[in-house]
Amino acid sequence: MGSKRKREVSGIKPKSKKQKKKQLKTLQNSLTPGHNKFEKLANLNGNHDGDEEDSDSSVIFDFSREGSKESEIVLVDSDEEEEGKSDIVVISDTDNKENTDASTEPPQKKRKVEGNELTNNEDFIGFGFSSSSDEAEDNFDDLSDDGVLSADEQGIIIDGPKKSLYPWIKDHDHSTQKEIADWLTMEIKDFVDYVSPSSDEIVTRNTVVNRLKTQIAKFWPGTEAHVFGSCATDLYLPGSDIDMVVISETGDYENRSRLYQLSSFLRSKKLAKNVEVIANAKVPIIKFVDPESEIHIDVSFERTNGIDAAKRIRKWLITTPGLRELVLIVKQFLRSRRLNNVHVGGLGGYATIIMCYHFLRLHPKVSTGSIDILDNLGVLLIEFFELYGRNFSYDNLIISLDPNTEEPRYLTKGTNAVLNTARSTFSIVIQDPADPRNNITRSSYNLRDLKKAFGGAYQLLVEKCYELNGASYKDRLGQSILGDIIRFKGKERDFNDDRHKVVNTALVNHESEEEDEESDGLEGNDKYYFSDMTVESDTDLDAKYIPKEPTPVTNKAKDTKKLVESFLSLEDTENDDKYEPKEPEEDDAVEIKRSKSNLDKEIRRDYWRQKGLDM
Numbered sequence: 001m002g003s004k005r006k007r008e009v010s011g012i013k014p015k016s017k018k019q020k021k022k023q024l025k026t027l028q029n030s031l032t033p034g035h036n037k038f039e040k041l042a043n044l045n046g047n048h049d050g051d052e053e054d055s056d057s058s059v060i061f062d063f064s065r066e067g068s069k070e071s072e073i074v075l076v077d078s079d080e081e082e083e084g085k086s087d088i089v090v091i092s093d094t095d096n097k098e099n100t101d102a103s104t105e106p107p108q109k110k111r112k113v114e115g116n117e118l119t120n121n122e123d124f125i126g127f128g129f130s131s132s133s134d135e136a137e138d139n140f141d142d143l144s145d146d147g148v149l150s151a152d153e154q155g156i157i158i159d160g161p162k163k164s165l166y167p168w169i170k171d172h173d174h175s176t177q178k179e180i181a182d183w184l185t186m187e188i189k190d191f192v193d194y195v196s197p198s199s200d201e202i203v204t205r206n207t208v209v210n211r212l213k214t215q216i217a218k219f220w221p222g223t224e225a226h227v228f229g230s231c232a233t234d235l236y237l238p239g240s241d242i243d244m245v246v247i248s249e250t251g252d253y254e255n256r257s258r259l260y261q262l263s264s265f266l267r268s269k270k271l272a273k274n275v276e277v278i279a280n281a282k283v284p285i286i287k288f289v290d291p292e293s294e295i296h297i298d299v300s301f302e303r304t305n306g307i308d309a310a311k312r313i314r315k316w317l318i319t320t321p322g323l324r325e326l327v328l329i330v331k332q333f334l335r336s337r338r339l340n341n342v343h344v345g346g347l348g349g350y351a352t353i354i355m356c357y358h359f360l361r362l363h364p365k366v367s368t369g370s371i372d373i374l375d376n377l378g379v380l381l382i383e384f385f386e387l388y389g390r391n392f393s394y395d396n397l398i399i400s401l402d403p404n405t406e407e408p409r410y411l412t413k414g415t416n417a418v419l420n421t422a423r424s425t426f427s428i429v430i431q432d433p434a435d436p437r438n439n440i441t442r443s444s445y446n447l448r449d450l451k452k453a454f455g456g457a458y459q460l461l462v463e464k465c466y467e468l469n470g471a472s473y474k475d476r477l478g479q480s481i482l483g484d485i486i487r488f489k490g491k492e493r494d495f496n497d498d499r500h501k502v503v504n505t506a507l508v509n510h511e512s513e514e515e516d517e518e519s520d521g522l523e524g525n526d527k528y529y530f531s532d533m534t535v536e537s538d539t540d541l542d543a544k545y546i547p548k549e550p551t552p553v554t555n556k557a558k559d560t561k562k563l564v565e566s567f568l569s570l571e572d573t574e575n576d577d578k579y580e581p582k583e584p585e586e587d588d589a590v591e592i593k594r595s596k597s598n599l600d601k602e603i604r605r606d607y608w609r610q611k612g613l614d615m
């Protein structure tokens with residue numbers, strides 16, 4: 001496949017095959033710092049582990065700079081045969097010949113790039129350049145190549161005070177929990193509280209969004225800018241970007257000259273810095289940084305599917321308590337391992353959400369209503385990693401939601417040639433709920449590392465649970481379970497999830513925005529959530545913030561409920577959840593907490609043995 005590829009990058013010297021390989025190897029190591037460690041740990045049990053083609057990749061990265069310091073383009077090239085061209089223009093902030101005429105094209109084309117991955121219709125939106133907000137937030141440069149965290153990387157104090165890499169455990173000690181699974185569940189909740197936005201952060205995002213919406217509407221009457229993506233679903237991590245889309249009455253703003261007009265306008269109004277215009281991609285966008293908040297913003301044009309997806313995801317969040325927690329943990333896990341960048345084969349936020357939703361909805365004990373997700377987040381996280389790191393048949397299955405009912409289901413690859421276009425059978429295919437012909441993971445070619453990372457996380461979590469289960473009280477103190485798989489760098493945060501105090505105006509419907517366009521949301525969420533365009537019924541509205549309704553189950557699930565319950569009825573551990581040192585038993589290292597009935601010990605033991613947890 002390598003011979004077929006053509007790459008022409010003006011100003012960048014073509015590399016010899018050997019050089020490319022060497023460069024790639026270095027990059028792969030730095031992109032997946034846990035790679036080697038996971039490779040050692042993951043027992044893939046004969047599962048397909050990716051073909052050789054995957055590792056010979058496909059990707060050329062060039063971080064070299066050319067010419068002025070201010071101009072920087074990072075090209076990510078795919079292994080597909082290119083047809084179109086990509087035109088990436090970086091408008092430098094410090095460019096002296098600043099062009100403030102919004103009707104002209106930008107002054108400099110720093111590089112013309114052909115054969116960019118974006119041109120191959122391989123991706124939806126081009127988020128993945130090196131200026132990524134994720135990378136701005138987290139600096140992983142100190143990761144060792146072998147993926148094994150050094151003492152320094154683990155935040156161990158060697159020389160003077162050192163910031164912890166798992167700050168969510170500060171003042172949140174759960175080491176007295178009897179059940180390790182409960183400890184993990186609590187840690188997951190602490191992590192989510194830790195990364196959830198404070199009032200100030202929500203206000204900042206609102207201010208940025210409202211300012212842009214107002215200014216764009218003034219610049220282009222007859223258009224309206226909307227927010228979609230994680231900012232519109234409250235699934236953003238600190239430092240995540242804001243995705244916006246401009247929709248016009250005429251529907252014809254997705255063209256090169258409009259992109260240049262808007263980018264020049266934003267710059268001239270000092271609403272944007274580090275502007276990049278990506279004009280010839282499948283989805284043309286402008287990328288920039290808000291100068292005040294430093295938040296990264298992507299603006300696309302005339303595409304409503306992102307708004308529709310946000311509505312859909314927000315419905316899922318209402319009906320599936322625990323989904324937000326699982327998604328944020330998995331996103332941070334991928335981010336920590338630099339496996340979240342679609343442009344280098346990683347898994348994007350959208351795919352992560354669908355995988356989590358699919359997993360939870362099809363989980364036998366969740367779908368039968370026999371466990372409460374929020375009480376069992378620890379076990380469910382482990383099982384998520386187990387499924388996608390060990391058991392999932394990537395060779396044969398497509399992750400899908402029924403387009404009519406949105407019920408999660410699997411399709412077989414053999415019968416879906418439209419979706420299954422990857423060269424290798426070892427590829428992840430997730431059907432876009434909005435477009436049955438679109439495989440949203442088409443660009444996630446680094447499945448080999450993704451699977452290893454998931455499998456490794458499974459193993460690390462299980463090992464940690466066993467270790468702590470047998471540890472003395474003293475040895476448990478100050479320990480983190482999640483810290484074995486995720487880290488968080490950045491400014492110290494509080495543990496307040498202030499989303500109930502300040503409305504995220506991205507969640508507001510158009511009518512409400514018209515009434516209160518400049519709101520910073522400080523009146524709180526209630527007013528807005530209840531007029532939320534994504535909410536379609538009163539039931540949904542009531543469930544918005546305190547979802548009390550059990551997760552909906554399908555008829556099929558109801559039919560099997562009795563059967564599953566007879567196998568997996570549970571012990572009520574609520575009255576006895578303090579840790580008392582004792583000899584560890586193999587069956588209670590990771591235990592599901594249930595609200596309904598008692599589980600026979602032997603059945604429980606068999607269950608976990610079957611799950612491969614009795615190591």
Ligand SMILES: Nc1ncnc2c1ncn2[C@@H]1O[C@H](COP(=O)(O)OP(=O)(O)OP(=O)(O)O)[C@@H](O)[C@H]1O
Binds near residue numbers: 123235241307441
């Ligand atoms: N491959 C794709 N195909 C179709 N739509 C996509 C695709 N990737 C992203 N989108 C759209 O863009 C939106 C944002 O996607 P993204 O993957 O950035 O998720 P996110 O929730 O914003 O995550 P993050 O916070 O990491 O940016 C999605 O909700 C979806 O509407």
